[in-house]
Amino acid sequence: MPMAVGVVETQGFPAVLAAADAMVKAAEVTIVQSDKSESARFFVAVRGQVAEVERSVEAGIEAGNNAYGGKVITYYIVPNPPENVESILPIHHTPESEPFRLF
Structure with a gap:
């Protein structure tokens, strides 16, 4: 099953x-x-x-831009990130995220 990582960056916390x-x-x-x-x-x-990450990022972009004063600065989806990228960048599952893991 092909996995992906998706990132959305915004201006402001809300x-x-x-x-x-x-x-x-x-x-x-x-x-x-x-x-x-x-x-x-x-x-x-x-x-x-x-497919789930693509749908998720689309929803995140819309919601981020619709938040009062909100603005999505950038976003990116990486399908099937290689192990060396996962080991260096903070995109792996952590003990904190593990209870919510869906796959």
């Missing part, structure tokens, strides 16, 4: 909160990372099957 909420409600994905990236920018990363 927009990333709205994006994260919409992402997990729109598709069967697990949030694996969320943090501040720089200068009032925040990101949320999800993992799941490729």
Whole structure:
């Protein structure tokens, strides 16, 4: 089963909160990372099957842009990330995300 990682970066915390909420409600994905990236920018990363991540990211973009004062800065989907990318970047399942893992 092809897996993917999807990331949405927003300007401001309310927009990333709205994006994260919409992402997990729109598709069967697990949030694996969320943090501040720089200068009032925040990101949320999800993992799941490729089609689920695509649907999730679409919902996150819409919700982030519709949040009051919200703005999605960028987003990206990586289908089938190689092991070396997963081992270096914060896109792997953690002990905190493991109870919510869907796959």
